[in-house]
Amino acid sequence: AQSVTQLDSQVPVFEEAPVELRCNYSSSVSVYLFWYVQYPNQGLQLLLKYLSGSTLVESINGFEAEFNKSQTSFHLRKPSVHISDTAEYFCAVSEYNFNKFYFGSGTKLNVKP
Amino acid sequence: ETGVTQTPRHLVMGMTNKKSLKCEQHLGHNAMYWYKQSAKKPLELMFVYNFKEQTENNSVPSRFSPECPNSSHLFLHLHTLQPEDSALYLCASSQEYSKVTYEQYFGPGTRLTVT
Numbered sequence: 001a002q003s004v005t006q007l008d009s010q011v012p013v014f015e016e017a018p019v020e021l022r023c024n025y026s027s028s029v030s031v032y033l034f035w036y037v038q039y040p041n042q043g044l045q046l047l048l049k050y051l052s053g054s055t056l057v058e059s060i061n062g063f064e065a066e067f068n069k070s071q072t073s074f075h076l077r078k079p080s081v082h083i084s085d086t087a088e089y090f091c092a093v094s095e096y097n098f099n100k101f102y103f104g105s106g107t108k109l110n111v112k113p
Numbered sequence: 114e115t116g117v118t119q120t121p122r123h124l125v126m127g128m129t130n131k132k133s134l135k136c137e138q139h140l141g142h143n144a145m146y147w148y149k150q151s152a153k154k155p156l157e158l159m160f161v162y163n164f165k166e167q168t169e170n171n172s173v174p175s176r177f178s179p180e181c182p183n184s185s186h187l188f189l190h191l192h193t194l195q196p197e198d199s200a201l202y203l204c205a206s207s208q209e210y211s212k213v214t215y216e217q218y219f220g221p222g223t224r225l226t227v228t
Contacts, residue, residue: 009153036219043117043203043219090156100169100210101217103156 002027002093006104014112015083021076021107023065023091033074034092034101035065044090050074061085086111115139117220119204125226128194134223136187136204144210145187146217147179150201162187163210194227201225 003026013019025031032051036044048059055067065076074091091104117138126132138145147159161169162181176198178190187204201222208215 004155041221043205043221044217045219046216049216100158100161101156105153105155 002031002095002102004091004093004102004104006089006091006107008107009105010108010110012110012112013081016080018079019077019081019085019109021089021091021109023074023076023104025072025074025091025093025102027072027093030096032094032096033065033067034094035059035063035074035076036090036092036103038088038090038106040087047076047089081109081111083111083113085109117204117206117218119202119220119223121223122221123224123226125228126191126194127228128196130194131190131192133191134189134202134204134225136189136220138185138187138204138206138218138220140206140218142206142208142218143184144207144215145181145184146205146207147187147189148203148205150203150222156203160189161210168210191225194225196227199225199227 005024007022034049035047037047038044048057050057050067058064063078065074088106088108090106092101094101120135144163146161149157158171159173160179165181176193180188201224203222204220205217207217
């Protein structure tokens, strides 16, 4: 089975500062990678995903993540955060051909004014 | 209603009670999922239904009993729960349980407290 590690449980950051949320996974087979975001009192929403092709993927609200196979990482970055980015972010890994996800324990991003 | 809805949003029950959680998806999907979200732990996949058939049961205790009467509805029947079962229970759906390119859509969850 896969395991997903999000080393930082909480990340405080000031508005307009850059941020990186780290995600590492264990895998001996090919996988797909995802970041989900959970706003307060809501379910999870897909932020971005890597399936194949370019290792750098972007979301519509300015986040990006880069797949690094040699380091088995999929870190999430944003060059300038907004208050509205305050949420919990989950990294997830899925094996080929099945819609079964392995989630990390989440990172709470707290953007301060 | 759009997306994935869950009722109730909050539930408090004693260890001897029987209750049910309901999930409904309005997206025309064929796969539905139950997840357990506990504080500071990864989301745990509990059950998967694909075209109304249960395809995954991740060693979930029998005090949790899922039911999927049709592709739009998913229930989680609860009985004789333990305090450690207190958590946020999330329902999700996707077009099909066969290709990972199908995004999972999540409901807002039911916050369950077992006293």
